[in-house]
Amino acid sequence: MNRRWLDANPWVWSLIGAVLVWGLTVASVEGRGGMETLSTALGFATFYVIVGIGQMLVISAGPGNIDLSIPSVMMLSGYLSMGVMHAQDAGLVLGVLVALGVGLGAGIANVVLIRGLNIPPMIATLAAGFVMQSMTIAYSRGSTAKPAPLLLQFSLARVLGVPVIALLFLAVAGVVAFVLARSSFGRSVLAIGQNARAAYLAGVRIPRTMAAVYLVSSVLASVAGLLLAAYSGGASLNMAEDFLLMSIAVVVLGGTAISGGQATVAGVWSASLFLYLIVTMLNVLGVGAGLRYVITGLIIIGVLAVSKSRPA
Amino acid sequence: MSGATDSLVVLGGIAKQFGAVRALAGVDLTILPGEVLAVVGHNGAGKSTLMQVLIGTLAPDTGSIAVAGRDETAGYDVRRAHALGIRCVFQELSLCPNLRVFENVRILHHGLMGFGWPRRARRLVRAALDEIFPGHGIDADAVVGDLSIGQRQMVEIARAFTVTDQPVRLVILDEPTSSLGARAAEQLLRFTRRAAGRGISCIFISHRLREVLEHTDRVVVMRDGQVVARDRAADLTEALLVERMGVMADAAHAASTRANGAGADLPVRVDIQPTAGGTIRLIARAGEVVGLAGLDGHGQRDTLLQAFAAPRGGGPGARVDGSVAYVSGDRPREGVFPLWSIGRNVTIGLLRRLSRGGFLSPQAESATADEWRLRVKVRTPDMNNPILSLSGGNQQKVLIARAFACGADILLLDDPMRGVDVGTKQELFEDIRAEADAGKCVLLYTTETQELQHCDRVYVFYRGAITEEIARAALTEDRVLRASFGQTDDTGQHSGGRADAA
Numbered sequence: 001m002n003r004r005w006l007d008a009n010p011w012v013w014s015l016i017g018a019v020l021v022w023g024l025t026v027a028s029v030e031g032r033g034g035m036e037t038l039s040t041a042l043g044f045a046t047f048y049v050i051v052g053i054g055q056m057l058v059i060s061a062g063p064g065n066i067d068l069s070i071p072s073v074m075m076l077s078g079y080l081s082m083g084v085m086h087a088q089d090a091g092l093v094l095g096v097l098v099a100l101g102v103g104l105g106a107g108i109a110n111v112v113l114i115r116g117l118n119i120p121p122m123i124a125t126l127a128a129g130f131v132m133q134s135m136t137i138a139y140s141r142g143s144t145a146k147p148a149p150l151l152l153q154f155s156l157a158r159v160l161g162v163p164v165i166a167l168l169f170l171a172v173a174g175v176v177a178f179v180l181a182r183s184s185f186g187r188s189v190l191a192i193g194q195n196a197r198a199a200y201l202a203g204v205r206i207p208r209t210m211a212a213v214y215l216v217s218s219v220l221a222s223v224a225g226l227l228l229a230a231y232s233g234g235a236s237l238n239m240a241e242d243f244l245l246m247s248i249a250v251v252v253l254g255g256t257a258i259s260g261g262q263a264t265v266a267g268v269w270s271a272s273l274f275l276y277l278i279v280t281m282l283n284v285l286g287v288g289a290g291l292r293y294v295i296t297g298l299i300i301i302g303v304l305a306v307s308k309s310r311p312a
Numbered sequence: 313m314s315g316a317t318d319s320l321v322v323l324g325g326i327a328k329q330f331g332a333v334r335a336l337a338g339v340d341l342t343i344l345p346g347e348v349l350a351v352v353g354h355n356g357a358g359k360s361t362l363m364q365v366l367i368g369t370l371a372p373d374t375g376s377i378a379v380a381g382r383d384e385t386a387g388y389d390v391r392r393a394h395a396l397g398i399r400c401v402f403q404e405l406s407l408c409p410n411l412r413v414f415e416n417v418r419i420l421h422h423g424l425m426g427f428g429w430p431r432r433a434r435r436l437v438r439a440a441l442d443e444i445f446p447g448h449g450i451d452a453d454a455v456v457g458d459l460s461i462g463q464r465q466m467v468e469i470a471r472a473f474t475v476t477d478q479p480v481r482l483v484i485l486d487e488p489t490s491s492l493g494a495r496a497a498e499q500l501l502r503f504t505r506r507a508a509g510r511g512i513s514c515i516f517i518s519h520r521l522r523e524v525l526e527h528t529d530r531v532v533v534m535r536d537g538q539v540v541a542r543d544r545a546a547d548l549t550e551a552l553l554v555e556r557m558g559v560m561a562d563a564a565h566a567a568s569t570r571a572n573g574a575g576a577d578l579p580v581r582v583d584i585q586p587t588a589g590g591t592i593r594l595i596a597r598a599g600e601v602v603g604l605a606g607l608d609g610h611g612q613r614d615t616l617l618q619a620f621a622a623p624r625g626g627g628p629g630a631r632v633d634g635s636v637a638y639v640s641g642d643r644p645r646e647g648v649f650p651l652w653s654i655g656r657n658v659t660i661g662l663l664r665r666l667s668r669g670g671f672l673s674p675q676a677e678s679a680t681a682d683e684w685r686l687r688v689k690v691r692t693p694d695m696n697n698p699i700l701s702l703s704g705g706n707q708q709k710v711l712i713a714r715a716f717a718c719g720a721d722i723l724l725l726d727d728p729m730r731g732v733d734v735g736t737k738q739e740l741f742e743d744i745r746a747e748a749d750a751g752k753c754v755l756l757y758t759t760e761t762q763e764l765q766h767c768d769r770v771y772v773f774y775r776g777a778i779t780e781e782i783a784r785a786a787l788t789e790d791r792v793l794r795a796s797f798g799q800t801d802d803t804g805q806h807s808g809g810r811a812d813a814a
Contacts, residue, residue: 182671184663191660194649201620201638201646202661202714261651 010255011267054217077225103222193260397481588776634721655681
């Protein structure tokens with residue numbers, strides 16, 4: 001692997017990291033349950049991937065663009081969809097529609113705040129997220145928040161040990177990568193991310209592209225909320241608390257340019273696996289929750305330092 | 313080259329290779345104290361690379377550098393060059409747009425420290441601006457981003473000549489007049505002569521050959537990474553110089569304007585009232601090349617942007633009939649997508665046309681890229697190379713190709729030939745004329761009066777309004793210049809294209 005190839009494929013770093021961490025974990029328990037660990041990791045990492053893809057699109061659209069409403073959208077989506085399902089399969093379709101509705105609504109709110117009222121994305125999405133979080137807390141009082149049995153089965157289903165949702169979002173990631181490379185929309189996002197002024201003068205339709213990017217991010221977050229609530233057997237108020245940091249960390253660790261204009265979809269997957277496997281490893285080693293966060297943070301910084309350093 | 317103990321700088325056998333491209337192939341160059349030296353050549357001839365070596369931003373693969381009789385080859389870098397008094401005014405402006413003028417002065421002068429540095433910095437830059445560009449009208453407290461390109465260039469030049477703790481011995485002016493108006497360019501050229509009198513050498517890189525011949529002592533011609541000629545400016549003529557650069561001299565007037573009177577029945581594509589009002593509207597028809605002239609920053613660019621924004625939502629006082637494409641001469645800020653290949657930089661302008669069933673066809677995309685590589689002669693073996701691997705002039709070809717390729721009815725060209733060499737410019741003007749003959753409507757804003765001869769009609773702007781419309785046949789440099797300062801011929805009132813079309 002030469003340097004140029006590594007620079008063009010930055011996701012390799014986190015994939016190497018994921019393999020190393022997995023190896024260490026398995027070694028620490030004398031080789032038992034390696035495949036089981038991997039299978040679980042694939043399932044959990046999928047949730048990072050779902051929101052990471054949305055965040056990646058937003059970040060790729062250029063400096064200043066970020067979606068901080070992701071965890072709140074997940075919470076609201078998880079609670080409302082579980083709430084209308086009442087743990088009945090009859091409510092499944094309505095629940096899914098409600099989740100998607102939350103995503104669309106949140107996306108539209110973000111777009112109106114950012115494009116319509118010219119509020120910087122960091123503040124706009126944080127504020128919108130705060131409102132949604134408060135709504136969730138108000139709604140959650142006394143509500144039952146259990147998934148429909150079918151949805152629960154779907155979220156836990158495996159084919160040859162590989163979670164179905166992982167396969168599903170592996171496919172989604174492939175589609176997103178293709179769209180970025182080969183569609184008018186994808187090229188527009190990357191053009192705006194590199195040089196918004198030049199994109200405008202080249203005739204790129206900026207308002208609709210930016211609106212689409214934030215909508216996709218919110219809808220993906222709402223889907224993540226729906227599936228995570230089902231996967232965990234019900235929505236809970238702290239189910240999405242990791243996802244603010246993680247949605248950004250998987251994007252940056254995966255090799256997407258934080259300054260915009262260059263997206264690495266494969267990196268979202270490899271970084272998600274890497275980060276989840278670190279948590280697993282620390283659990284296996286019996287590290288406490290507080291120290292686990294510290295170590296996770298240090299590892300993120302370390303990987304960034306290694307992958308961003310360029311030979312002189 | 314020998315016995316040059318009294319030389320200021322002696323470069324010996326400088327070579328530099330970028331991948332497969334040999335940018336410099338053993339260049340020798342001597343600069344005497346108090347000399348104004350011109351370096352000319354095509355885009356990609358190696359001028360900018362050589363200057364980068366001289367100011368220490370690029371280490372040569374081989375070769376020696378001596379300054380003031382001392383060998384400096386080892387450890388030569390930007391800091392050392394600056395300490396030795398070598399400064400550079402960059403073609404792509406290097407000021408920080410978010411800072412004020414005097415704060416930008418501080419960036420160059422680390423000696424400006426302690427209590428009261430802003431006052432000293434203001435005084436320095438004001439004095440330099442006043443000396444070089446009398447009547448410049450630039451506030452030392454202005455934020456650089458709010459200044460026009462021409463004004464920024466003035467600040468950049470003035471800053472290079474300011475002195476604190478380190479001397480100025482050599483200032484490299486890379487394409488300095490291309491974004492200055494005619495008057496400021498003249499002021500600068502006179503100043504370099506005065507500076508030379510004080511022993512400050514200047515290297516002057518320019519594509520404006522007349523300036524080169526009139527205002528420099530010696531001319532060095534570069535071609536393909538080598539110096540191919542060194543002459544005293546007094547011994548040269550424009551034709552001779554063009555020949556040395558390897559351009560056909562007879563091309564100068566090849567791109568003729570269209571036959572007179574043929575355009576009256578063609579449809580009006582653009583009809584705009586400039587922002588500051590005035591009685592003359594800008595009217596352009598299909599098949600015409602219409603020039604926007606005047607000093608930089610007098611509303612020409614605003615008018616182009618007005619035309620660009622009009623079809624999507626409509627600007628006040630602007631009627632634009634047809635699709636538009638915009639080419640800016642400000643490549644880094646308004647043209648180039650730096651992370652992409654050359655090919656992608658072309659095709660971003662025509663994504664919808666290249667799509668098959670909603671997705672881009674890779675075959676169609678690379679075919680289009682290669683077609684335009686040949687049509688505008690982009691100097692690259694492969695359109696998949698990064699855009700930043702091209703020289704400035706070749707990048708500009710790519711941007712123009714983007715506008716041509718998208719098939720717009722109206723081409724809005726905003727000083728598109730900035731930093732483009734004579735030969736390339738000639739080719740591009742021929743391409744522009746061909747587009748007009750094919751029915752396109754072209755609006756061309758330029759600060760170079762010479763480029764106006766490629767236009768069928770010219771509108772001269774002053775303070776946001778049009779002061780005069782001049783037909784090709786009546787176009788003289790003098791008339792454009794007078795109209796640029798708001799003085800019009802009273803006899804000019806009868807010309808066509810007035811508000812009567814409204």
